[in-house]
Amino acid sequence: MDQLMAIRGFVRVVEAGSFTRAADSLDMPNATLSKQVQELEAHLGVRLLQRTTRRVTVTPEGRDYYEKTTRILRDLEDIDTSFNVARSKPRGHLRVDVGGSTARDVLVPALPGFTARYPDIRIDLGVSDRSADLISDNIDCVIRGGAPDSSSLVARHIGDAALLTCAAPAYLKQFGTPAYPEELKNGHRLVSYLSPQNGRAFPFRFERGAEKLEIKVEHRVGVNESNAHLAAAVAGLGIVQTFGYAARAALESGALVEILRAWRPPAYPFHVVYPQNRHVSQRLRVFIDWLMETLPARIAAEPEVSVGHTRKRRS
Template sequence: MNKLLAMEIFVQVVDAGGFTRAADHLQMPKATVSTMVQMLEKTLEVKLLHRTTRQVSVTTDGAAYYERCLRILADVREAEESLSRNRANPGGRLRVDVATAIANDIIIPALPDFFARYPGIALELGCGDRPVDLIEEGVDCAIRGGALPESSLIARRIGVVHFVTCATPAYLDLHGRPGHPSELASHRCVNYFSSKTGKIHDWDFTRGGEKVTIAVPASLALNDTTAYVSAGLAGIGIMQMAGFSMDAHLASGRLELLLEDWVSAPLPVHVVYPHNRHLSAKVRVFVEWVADLFMTHPGFQTKAPVRRPILVKA
């Protein structure tokens, strides 16, 4: 029995919570995965997993062995990478999850540079606003906006997202231009709700010492950023969206900046990855590359970029 392979399989079974998902992640037959774990238990003379028809859970001995396996496998990877010629040219499949707007506006346009640097990496880019479980779904790393929940993931802050409030000139010509956040109550707005919780996000504003939080009235609520922008461009109502996605539309005049002297609270952006993958060369180079990309992008700096509103003739 290949002991290191058996350890890797055991770790994947624990991370995935079952043999089927682990087999999918490893691209191995389920029977092989099950047999390797059984052989490992026989060699160690200890039960590592509780098995039922519905789920697999780790035993007390299995939990302790799991932690040891993580350290051993990490040490092996570090030793291999420190001696391997592939350290500077990592390769293999890399699964990354990112919000649609960030994928479309930031990541994808910059990918030619990434592939020029690391031609051996085959990138699988999951795009969507639904937060994924990195361990369960076999994702190597993800880019996430907002406060991070308590978890075992390693997180690296790479920037902040600033928001703007805007609408089409046609909508504003018909319904008027709000001069204070409280005036949004008399407007149609486009709301955004969480794919995970279903909660509709309030709009917040700060000017000097004045802070305003509003649950704006909305004719439409969406949970996808691409659809959200499309709704605003269609003239359905006023929207509040990440500035980096709106800059081109504001510059072209398709959208008009509103309440420009009010600031909405920025959201931190992190790249996150599971602790047991932190030594992977392909994950390491992607994290470094995306951190540099965000830190040099004007839309993600600590200070919000200056956006000049389009002047509207009376």
């Protein structure tokens, strides 16, 4: 038995929650991984995992062994990195999860700069507004808006996005331009962003000075994906609240118009998030450093709109 390989396999099963997902992430047959763990259990003389046809659970002995061995694996990776970092370029495979509009308007346009700087790093982008499970899905990091929701994750703040209330000119011509948030309750059609996790509509939020409002009305259309949400507004289906970077092109072209500007809510924070108990590889470290260097200005970018024959930045 290769004990180190068996330990790595066991740790991945615990993190992935199943032998199948763990074997896929390690690029090995399920049967091989299962045999490695069985040999490790025989070597230790304890049961580490309880297996059924539907799930894998960790025994108390397995949990204790996992906590001790993950520390050892991190120490080994640190030792390897200390010898390699000075004489080698970052290389390997990164799995990054990001929301739809953030991928389209922020990350992907900037990525050529990263790939040019680190040509030996291969990136797989998972693009979805649904939050991924970093541990079980073996994802290195995610880029997400809002407050981090787990103490087991490390979150680094990378920027703040303006939240704008927008509608298409044709919609405003037909239904009028509201001057106050309360007018949205009177005959206006809202296109709500639905949580990909639970399907609930996010309320429209407004703030002016010390005054804060939250508008909750029945929406005409609900969308749970950010690019389609914006497209619904451009199509004239109703009023949306969306990020400035996502609406920038539509605002600059005149396909959308910002309304209720004096009532903009506070900027929305974005973070890069990664597991707390996982070793930060050299390739992940340089990727996070690049995000911190490159993305803040892109996330905070304000649209430019035509004013006469000049272009003026909204600020």
